[in-house]
Every structure is written in structure tokens, then in C-alpha cells.
Amino acid sequence: MNSNDILNDIDKKILLGRQLGVFNNPLGQKLLQLYGHGILDPWAIGQINKRVDKQLRKEAFSNLPFKQPQLNTGELILGTDENSHRPVKAFIQYLNAGSLLVANTGSGKTTLVSFYAIQIANHVKGMWLVDLRKKESRLLMPGFAQRGIDLTVVRSRKFKINPLQVPFKVDPYEYASTIADVLVKVLNLPPRASVLLSSTIIKLYKKFNVLNGSPKYPTLFHLFETVRISKTANSQARQAILDNLEAILLAFGTEMLGCYRGWPVHELAKRHMAFELAGQPEAGKDLVLNYLVVAELISRVSRGISNRGMDLWMSIDEGQRLFSQRRESTGYGGNSITDLAGLVRGTGTGLFISVLTPDDLSNKIPAITSTKIMGRCGSISEYQAAGQFMGLNKEQVFWCAHHMVPGMFVGQVGDGPWRYPFLFRVPKMKQLKIVTDYQADESLKSLDGLDVDPVEFSNWSAVECITVKGEAIDDKQDTVQLTNSEFRLLKAIVDKPMLPSSDYVKLARISPNTLTRLRPILIAKGFIREHIMDSGNRGRSKRVWEPLEAAKQAIAGSDNNGGT
Amino acid sequence: MRGGAFHNKIVEEARTIFSNNGWQIYTEHRYRCNGTTTYLDLLAVKGDKRICCEIETTVRHVIDNTVKAQSAGLDLWIIVPSRTLSRQIEHKLISSGLNTKHKNVRVLLFCQLEAELNSFQENNF
Known part of the structure; x- marks a missing residue:
């Protein structure tokens, strides 16, 4: 017996009406209440029939094999409904569980990502827009600025990272094995x-005193040199590391990877960043991106962040090669992001991946992304594969193959009560103002305050003659180099910052001549920054001294060791 | 406070000057008007008068801040620490078509703030 046999006509209309969302307004809710209480007078039955029939007729004439989206609330406008031209809305937190966008070139992928990025920017602490092939995210800079947000653009050769730098609150032993797997x-x-x-990374951490909390980390150059001199190590493994690592080190050089401490990733996660990786070798792109994402995720896991709202949104544009199934299955390649991507929701990180085609897409990606969006694709097999991710039926797939145009997308949100696929359009972006490389580099100044410690060598070469100076420098050395008067002055500046320079004569108990002599020394050593404040009169401007991180560390180190 | 140490020091000192003159002060104030959201370093309110202040220690954000303040219809005082920066900012505003002479934007040295505030109060209260 069919279960529908026990239902009468009005029951079936109610079920159908619920699916169509015709009872969502206050009167509809009252009709459902009446039905629930069995109060079915001719007026109520007439209203129910009228509503359901009207919607059925509307959908039949709309000629679209998709349901009208019942997504009317939320901060994020996904686009406009193709049928009613009303905005389709969703909550930004829906993106916390990961999103996948499949659309071929020219179908409006970047426009869609830009449209969402602008809307999401004010709702999250950090945003990473990763351009693997193009340089389009930087065009959002003026739009972000209008909303009071600084977008920092990092061009491909402007990174300052150290993949061996232990992320915030992560145990060095744990990180050694993680970063080894990433490499x-x-x-x-x-x-x-x-x-x-x-094992080499752990040895280096011991040598650099990282295991005891030293903030000076070995670099990939130190790793390369240590592997090179490990003549007793397994020769195949050793040779493979040297061959592959050397290519990266030569391509990036000490400007990018030569930092004992690079940009702290957890600080980058609090900012709106556009990472431009175009122009780097493929392995280099993989290294930078894997390091940034893995370091942030593992740090969040170590901090015990669990099941919290999205505060970092990462968009990876043109991620075709990065998430390649072929790379994962053949050879030893692949990437660590797919391994850790399952954690993103729990750690408050929303991952938005856009690819050209579902062909050769790692089969983990559709599994770990909840929100799916499909734009115009190149072939029927691509529509079928992408349609399968979001449960499109045959009719819908064929409709897409014949009707999709640039700017039109089929979406399925990953959360909320209504999860059917729906059709929507994204508005065309107005012509965006060009952002020059100079402007992009200017935006990097916002990272000047981050604690970066460059290596002492600048002429690294892959040949045997490398000399790495200053390995494993003890923390004490920084403070021992200070003279008594330097220490007193520096301590006064750290204790009472931002005072006019003349005030420190009394505070540090040094003579004005000594102060004049020490001023350029402390500035040159990177301990203080001097700011000029003009007075209203004709006299000399005030010089205000700001202690920098190095000064604070030097004083803190000295205090811990009982003085200079 | 979102700026660097120097920026924050000037904000604090400016705040004290306004407070001593009986103004109600809001720092990092989120202001929305005409579809524009802007964060003001200082918003000073006294009676029906309000003064919005942006403290600039570089020329980097001055255009954005000025455009946002103008589109929100606010009178803006840009407070700077040095004459050199003041000149640079005026030059940048003029070259961007934002003439400070005729529009509701003033560039002030920090040391001129108290005098300027007294003069404003004499004219308006």
C-alpha cells in the first residue's frame, strides 16, 4: 500500500505547499494552525488550494526546473533569484563549513568571490584572498577602504615567512612532524x-633552543645545510630533500624565506589580506599556501578553539592544481590543506575554493565543503559531475548545459532549513579602479609592526661554501651587548614610553651629552623609533621616543637574568 | 585603539584636551551615514555641536578618511604632529581635488588643537 493512499487531497496540498514554501507568511502559518486543529471550513480549504495552485502555476510558467529559493534572511546576499529577481540571502556563518565553486573561465567566478568578499569583510576578523594565477583581489582595495577596512596586498616576492617557525601556542615537537609532512x-x-x-627539524629546534621557548627559529636554509652535512642519512631521502629544497630556496632566496621569525601567521589571520602567488614556481605556491593554512589551523586546534563562529574567511581562487586528484594519487604529492580542511568549520575558518572544472578535483573537496555553487561549465560531463555534488536531477543538469550564461549560478547552501538547489544571478561588478604595484606595496606597511627577525646572511648559494653566521644565538647575547648607560636609557624608555627625549635625562640618570650620543645608536640598533612633534612656538620640535619590540625583549631578558 | 603607539598617544592627549573643555568624547567611533561606514579616531560632542577628529601620523590614510568623512557629511579635523606632515597632507588633499580651504576639512598641528578648540567654542557657544 502506498503511504499516500491514507492522505486525502487537502493533506497532499498541505505537504506540497510546505515544500513550495507558500505558508511562510503570517496568514500561511494561521492556515497551517487551522489545518492542525482540523478546522477546515470552505474558506480555509479555498485559501490553501489557491496558494498551492498559484505557486504551482507560477513555477510551471517560469520554465525553470529549480524551486524558488526560500532564503529570505541573513547578512549575505548570494545573488538575485532568477525567477522573482528578489535577493537570495543567507547567513555568513553558513560559509563556515566550507564552500566550493565550480565554473569555467569567463563565467563570473572572480566577480562572485569579490561580491561575497566585500559583504563578508565587515563580519569577520580576518580574510585571506589567495590569487594563485591572477592579481584580481587587489582590485578590492578601494572597496574595502570605503568600508573602513585596510586590505593588505602581498605580492609574490614580498612574503616574509619561515615555514619552520612554530605557530602560536603549538608544541615544537608536534609542529616538527606536521611541517615535515607538509614539506x-x-x-x-x-x-x-x-x-x-x-628528526632534522627537531635537532635544529634543540640547537636553536626552540624547545625551551627561544623565539629564534631555524630557517629552511639551516635545514638544507643540516641535511647536506648528514652524510650518514638514508642517501635517497637525503638526495631527494636536497634536490627539491634547493630549487625552492634558489627561487625564493633569502628575501622571502630568510627570517628567523617571519610574519606570525596568527597575526595575519586577524587582518584582511590578498596573497598574490602568481609568478611563483608551482612548488613555491604550494609551500607558501600550505604553510599559511596549516600553521593557522594547527594553531587554532592547539589553542583549543572548537565549534566557534567563523572569524577567518579564506578564498582560494583557481585552486585547480592545488586540489588535484591526480597529484594526490600518483607519486607522493598532494597537499596538507585537504587533510586538515575537515577541521576548518570547528576552528572558525571558512574555506572557499573555486575551481575551473570538477575534472581532476580531489574527491575530498566536495566531501568537506557544504555550500556548493556551479556556474557555466564547458561540457555536459562537467555539469553532471558538478551537479552530482549538489544533487541536481537529470532535467536540471540538461537545463544548465543549455541555459547557463556568465553571471548565472546554481547554488546550494550548506546550512539552514532550506537546502534545495536554486538558480541565481550575481550582479556585474562596476569597473574597478586599478591598484598599482606601488599601492600594493604601500599597503604592506601595515605589517611593519609585526615582529620579523631577518637572518644575518644575504648571499646564500646552493654551493658548498655557505657560512651561516649567528646560529643558535642565546637570548642573553642581546642584552650583554648593551653598555650600562644604554641599558639605563633603554629601561627608562621601556618603562615610560612616548615621552620627549629630554625627559629621559632625569629618568635614566644620565647626562644630556650621553643621551645625545646614545640616541643614534639606539635608533640604529632598532631599539627605538623617534617621532617628531612640532611645538606651537619657534623652538625645536619635541622628539618622542617609542620603544620597539627588540628593546622590550632586551630589557625583559636582562630583568630575567638579574640585570645586565 | 587601532593605531600605533605614537598615534594612540596623540589620540589620548587630544581626548584630554577635549574632555577638559567639557566635550563628551567617543574614540574609535563607528559612524554610519549615507550608506558609508567610517570609524573616527575621536568624536567630540558638546550640545548640538560635534567635531570629528582623525589623527594622522602618515599620509597613507588621509584621502580615504577625508572622502569617508565628506560622504558622511561630517566636519573633520585632521590632527597631525608635525608641520612637514601637515604640508604633505594639504598637498595630497589638494592634488586629489579635496580642497581644504573651502570644504569642511581642517588640517591642524596637535599643538594648535587647544587654541583652535577655544576659538571654535567662542564662535559657536
Whole structure:
């Protein structure tokens, strides 16, 4: 017996009406209440029939095989409904569980991402817009500025990172094995190399006193040199590491990777950043992106962040090669992001991946992304594959193949009570103002305050003659180099910052001549920054002294050691 | 406070000057008007008068801040620490078509703030 046999006509109309969303307004809710209480007079039945029939007729004439979206609330406008031209809305937190966008070139992928990024910007602490092939995210800079947000554009050769830098609140032992796995995947190394890398990194951490909390981390250059002199290590693993790592080190040089401390990733996660990776070698792109994402995710996990709202939105544009199934299954490659991407929702990170085609897309990606969007694709098989991710039926897939145009998308939100696929359009972006490389580099000044410690060597070469100076410098050395008067002056500045320079004569108990002599020394050593404040009179301007991080560390180190 | 140490020091000192003159002060104030959201370093309110202040220690954000303040219809005082920066900012505003002479934007040295505030109060209260 069919279950529908026990239902009468009005029951079936109610069920159909619920699916169509015709009872969502106050009168509709009252009709459902009447139905629930069995109060079915001719007026109520007439109203129910009228509503359901009207909607059925409307959908039949709309000639679209998609339901009208019942998404009317939320901060994020996904686009306009193709049928009613009303905005389709969703809550920004729906994107917390990951999103996948499949659309071929020229179908409006970047426009869609830009449209969403502008809307999301004010609702999250941090946003990472990753351009793997193009340089389009930087065009959002003026739009962000209008909303009071600084978008920092990092061009491909302007990164200052150290993949061996232990992320915030992460145990160095745990991180050593994680970063070793990342390097194995990124550099396409044999599995044996993972063990060698992991043990070498831990040895380096011991040498640099990282395990006891030293903030000076070894770099990939130190790793390369240590592997090179490990003649007793497994020769295949050793040679594979040297060959592959050397290519990266030569391509990036010390300008990018030569930092004992690079930009702290947890600080970048609090900012709106556009990372431009176009122009870097593919392995280099993988290394930078894997490091940034993995470091932030592992740091969040270590901090015990669990099941919280999205405060970092990452959009990875043109991620075709990064999330390639072929790379994952053949050789040793792949990437660590797919391994950790399952954690993103729990750690408050929304990952938005856009790809050209579902062909060769890692099969983990559709599984870990809840919100799916499909734009115009190139072939029927691509529509079928992408349609399968969001449960499109055959009729819908064929409709898409014949009707999709640039700017039109089929979406399925990953959360909320209504999860059917729906059709929508994204508005065309107005012509965006060009952002020059100079302007992009100017935006990087916002990262000047971050604590970066460059290596002392600048002429690294892959040949055997490398000399790495200043390895494993003890924390004490910074403070020992200060003279008594330097220390007194620096301590006074750290204790009472931002005072006019002349005030420190009394505070540090030094003579004005000594103060004049020490001023350029402290500035040159990077301990203080001087600001000029003009007075209203004709006299000399006030010089206000700001202690920098190095000064605070030097004083803190000295205090811990009982003085200079 | 979102700026650097120097910026924040000037904000604090400016805040004290306004407070001593009986103004109600809001720092990092979120202001929405005409569809524009702007964050003001200082918003000073006394009676029906309001003065919005942006403290600039570089020329980087001055255009954005000025455009936002103008589109929100606010009178803006840009407070700077040095004459050199004041000249740079005036030059940048003029070259961007934002003439400070005729529009509701003033560039002030920090040391001129108290005098300017007294003069404003004499004219308006």
C-alpha cells in the first residue's frame, strides 16, 4: 500500500505547499494552525488550494526546473533569484563549513568571490584572498577602504615567512612532524624523507633552543645545510630533500624565506589580506599556501578553539592544481590543506575554493565543503559531475548545459532549513579602479609592526661554501651587548614610553651629552623609533621616543637574568 | 585603539584636551551615514555641536578618511604632529581635488588643537 493512499487531497496540498514554501507568511502559518486543529471550513480549504495552485502555476510558467529559493534572511546576499529577481540571502556563518565553486573561465567566478568578499569583510576578523594565477583581489582595495577596512596586498616576492617557525601556542615537537609532512607533500618527496626531515627539524629546534621557548627559529636554509652535512642519512631521502629544497630556496632566496621569525601567521589571520602567488614556481605556491593554512589551523586546534563562529574567511581562487586528484594519487604529492580542511568549520575558518572544472578535483573537496555553487561549465560531463555534488536531477543538469550564461549560478547552501538547489544571478561588478604595484606595496606597511627577525646572511648559494653566521644565538647575547648607560636609557624608555627625549635625562640618570650620543645608536640598533612633534612656538620640535619590540625583549631578558 | 603607539598617544592627549573643555568624547567611533561606514579616531560632542577628529601620523590614510568623512557629511579635523606632515597632507588633499580651504576639512598641528578648540567654542557657544 502506498503511504499516500491514507492522505486525502487537502493533506497532499498541505505537504506540497510546505515544500513550495507558500505558508511562510503570517496568514500561511494561521492556515497551517487551522489545518492542525482540523478546522477546515470552505474558506480555509479555498485559501490553501489557491496558494498551492498559484505557486504551482507560477513555477510551471517560469520554465525553470529549480524551486524558488526560500532564503529570505541573513547578512549575505548570494545573488538575485532568477525567477522573482528578489535577493537570495543567507547567513555568513553558513560559509563556515566550507564552500566550493565550480565554473569555467569567463563565467563570473572572480566577480562572485569579490561580491561575497566585500559583504563578508565587515563580519569577520580576518580574510585571506589567495590569487594563485591572477592579481584580481587587489582590485578590492578601494572597496574595502570605503568600508573602513585596510586590505593588505602581498605580492609574490614580498612574503616574509619561515615555514619552520612554530605557530602560536603549538608544541615544537608536534609542529616538527606536521611541517615535515607538509614539506614531503609539497616537495613531492619519498615517505622516508618525512622521518629524516622530522628528526632534522627537531635537532635544529634543540640547537636553536626552540624547545625551551627561544623565539629564534631555524630557517629552511639551516635545514638544507643540516641535511647536506648528514652524510650518514638514508642517501635517497637525503638526495631527494636536497634536490627539491634547493630549487625552492634558489627561487625564493633569502628575501622571502630568510627570517628567523617571519610574519606570525596568527597575526595575519586577524587582518584582511590578498596573497598574490602568481609568478611563483608551482612548488613555491604550494609551500607558501600550505604553510599559511596549516600553521593557522594547527594553531587554532592547539589553542583549543572548537565549534566557534567563523572569524577567518579564506578564498582560494583557481585552486585547480592545488586540489588535484591526480597529484594526490600518483607519486607522493598532494597537499596538507585537504587533510586538515575537515577541521576548518570547528576552528572558525571558512574555506572557499573555486575551481575551473570538477575534472581532476580531489574527491575530498566536495566531501568537506557544504555550500556548493556551479556556474557555466564547458561540457555536459562537467555539469553532471558538478551537479552530482549538489544533487541536481537529470532535467536540471540538461537545463544548465543549455541555459547557463556568465553571471548565472546554481547554488546550494550548506546550512539552514532550506537546502534545495536554486538558480541565481550575481550582479556585474562596476569597473574597478586599478591598484598599482606601488599601492600594493604601500599597503604592506601595515605589517611593519609585526615582529620579523631577518637572518644575518644575504648571499646564500646552493654551493658548498655557505657560512651561516649567528646560529643558535642565546637570548642573553642581546642584552650583554648593551653598555650600562644604554641599558639605563633603554629601561627608562621601556618603562615610560612616548615621552620627549629630554625627559629621559632625569629618568635614566644620565647626562644630556650621553643621551645625545646614545640616541643614534639606539635608533640604529632598532631599539627605538623617534617621532617628531612640532611645538606651537619657534623652538625645536619635541622628539618622542617609542620603544620597539627588540628593546622590550632586551630589557625583559636582562630583568630575567638579574640585570645586565 | 587601532593605531600605533605614537598615534594612540596623540589620540589620548587630544581626548584630554577635549574632555577638559567639557566635550563628551567617543574614540574609535563607528559612524554610519549615507550608506558609508567610517570609524573616527575621536568624536567630540558638546550640545548640538560635534567635531570629528582623525589623527594622522602618515599620509597613507588621509584621502580615504577625508572622502569617508565628506560622504558622511561630517566636519573633520585632521590632527597631525608635525608641520612637514601637515604640508604633505594639504598637498595630497589638494592634488586629489579635496580642497581644504573651502570644504569642511581642517588640517591642524596637535599643538594648535587647544587654541583652535577655544576659538571654535567662542564662535559657536
